[in-house]
Amino acid sequence: MEHIELFFKSIFIDNMVFATFLGMCSYLAVSKKVSTAVGLGAAVIFVLAVTVPLNWLLDQYILKEGALVWLGPEYAEYDLSFLSFIMFIATIATMVQLVEIIVEKFSPSLYNSLGIFLPLIAVNCAILGGSLFMQSREIASLGLALNYGIGSGIGWFLAILAIAAIREKIRYSNVPPALRGLGITFIITGLMAIGFMSFGGMLTGGDEEAKEETKEAIVTPKKEINVIEVAEEQKDKKKEVAEITKEIVE
Amino acid sequence: MGLLSKKDAKLITDPFADNNPITIQVLGICSALAITAELKASIVMSISVLFVLGIGNVVISLMRNIIPSKIRIIVQLIVVATLVIIVDLVLKAFAYELSKTLSVFVGLIITNCIIMGRFEAFALGNGPWRSFLDGIGNALGYAVILIIVGFFRELLGSGTLLGIKVLGDPVEKTGLYAYGYENNGFMLLSPMALIVVGIIIWVQRSRNKTLIEEH
Numbered sequence: 001m002e003h004i005e006l007f008f009k010s011i012f013i014d015n016m017v018f019a020t021f022l023g024m025c026s027y028l029a030v031s032k033k034v035s036t037a038v039g040l041g042a043a044v045i046f047v048l049a050v051t052v053p054l055n056w057l058l059d060q061y062i063l064k065e066g067a068l069v070w071l072g073p074e075y076a077e078y079d080l081s082f083l084s085f086i087m088f089i090a091t092i093a094t095m096v097q098l099v100e101i102i103v104e105k106f107s108p109s110l111y112n113s114l115g116i117f118l119p120l121i122a123v124n125c126a127i128l129g130g131s132l133f134m135q136s137r138e139i140a141s142l143g144l145a146l147n148y149g150i151g152s153g154i155g156w157f158l159a160i161l162a163i164a165a166i167r168e169k170i171r172y173s174n175v176p177p178a179l180r181g182l183g184i185t186f187i188i189t190g191l192m193a194i195g196f197m198s199f200g201g202m203l204t205g206g207d208e209e210a211k212e213e214t215k216e217a218i219v220t221p222k223k224e225i226n227v228i229e230v231a232e233e234q235k236d237k238k239k240e241v242a243e244i245t246k247e248i249v250e
Numbered sequence: 251m252g253l254l255s256k257k258d259a260k261l262i263t264d265p266f267a268d269n270n271p272i273t274i275q276v277l278g279i280c281s282a283l284a285i286t287a288e289l290k291a292s293i294v295m296s297i298s299v300l301f302v303l304g305i306g307n308v309v310i311s312l313m314r315n316i317i318p319s320k321i322r323i324i325v326q327l328i329v330v331a332t333l334v335i336i337v338d339l340v341l342k343a344f345a346y347e348l349s350k351t352l353s354v355f356v357g358l359i360i361t362n363c364i365i366m367g368r369f370e371a372f373a374l375g376n377g378p379w380r381s382f383l384d385g386i387g388n389a390l391g392y393a394v395i396l397i398i399v400g401f402f403r404e405l406l407g408s409g410t411l412l413g414i415k416v417l418g419d420p421v422e423k424t425g426l427y428a429y430g431y432e433n434n435g436f437m438l439l440s441p442m443a444l445i446v447v448g449i450i451i452w453v454q455r456s457r458n459k460t461l462i463e464e465h
Contacts, residue, residue, distance in 0.1 A: 024279040025279055025280065085334055123363070129358055136354055179455075
């Protein structure tokens, strides 16, 4: 259950592009055609799925405070978390290099179509951002880290796919000259981000109280019904007060 | 600008408008949008990028003849990561509240495309003094956009500037609030940052027609 919740949360609510604006540079640069956008999105999903769990292991067993306990009890107070930036970026750069070699060996056509963007994924804010958010949100297990990595990647993929499709269509629209290209893309992305904010209420059904609150909200949407209910409540309260005063008098 | 030659002075003034890293070169957008809900955060982020870009450019420029081409990205990443760790520790020590607001975005300066972009485009091919000026110029261009966006978002979103209530007190209904003005809370949410930058690009390209794309 926790896994499914985290999965949907990282795709829709904490979407990398629309909620935290990670990976915007390559998002804006590559989104002119849907085919390149799909290729880059797939590459980002793959790299995130590999690097977030790996960085989780690194954080858990080497970098966190007290993580080096497995070497010996005298290491329990060592806190290497200030090295996180360098170690995370080193793993990311290495994994991207590895992915590049593997893709070149097994699928030369994919390698050619991705071109320069495969090595550029190493410096994509989205990849480092995924690992840093994994660390700051203190994700609890390897499975959840993998879940978070794949979910974030799919969220980014959805975003770049949507904006590429829209940009292809507005090429034939009457955009004011000064807004053409970059300007209108920013405004459209802003509007899409507003749209994605509507997912914010999606996962409130975690505990009983929240469920009851949402039920009441759906059942009494109009003010008129509220007024009637309030009037009835007041009548009931008056009856109670009358009964209590009767008891006191008696 | 008495001590800078005309060419050198251009390195600082160009990124302000004609070659602005955010709106023209389309670099460094991630951090520009996410933390600009407060003017103070924008200013601190600009100073951090100024520090990292200025010193980073000089270091890479000094090493440019001994870095083998195949591992240059890794060397650049190590230089930037070290400088960012220094910035992060300084922020945590002297401005803890602010470092909590900026959270992971200080770390994300490492992958800020402006820094790697200027290393590749300028520092690897030019001397240290010019690289330093180029770094300062681009960081100032970045700072201009961040401060404009932060200014409008904080002013229209919470009615304050740097924490000082400039439009009156919303609770006690003084100043502008007495006439019925309400804060536009939407400005504090992230999508508005994108739209404000879109408007800045619109204004910039209307004034300088050469920047207009054909499609």
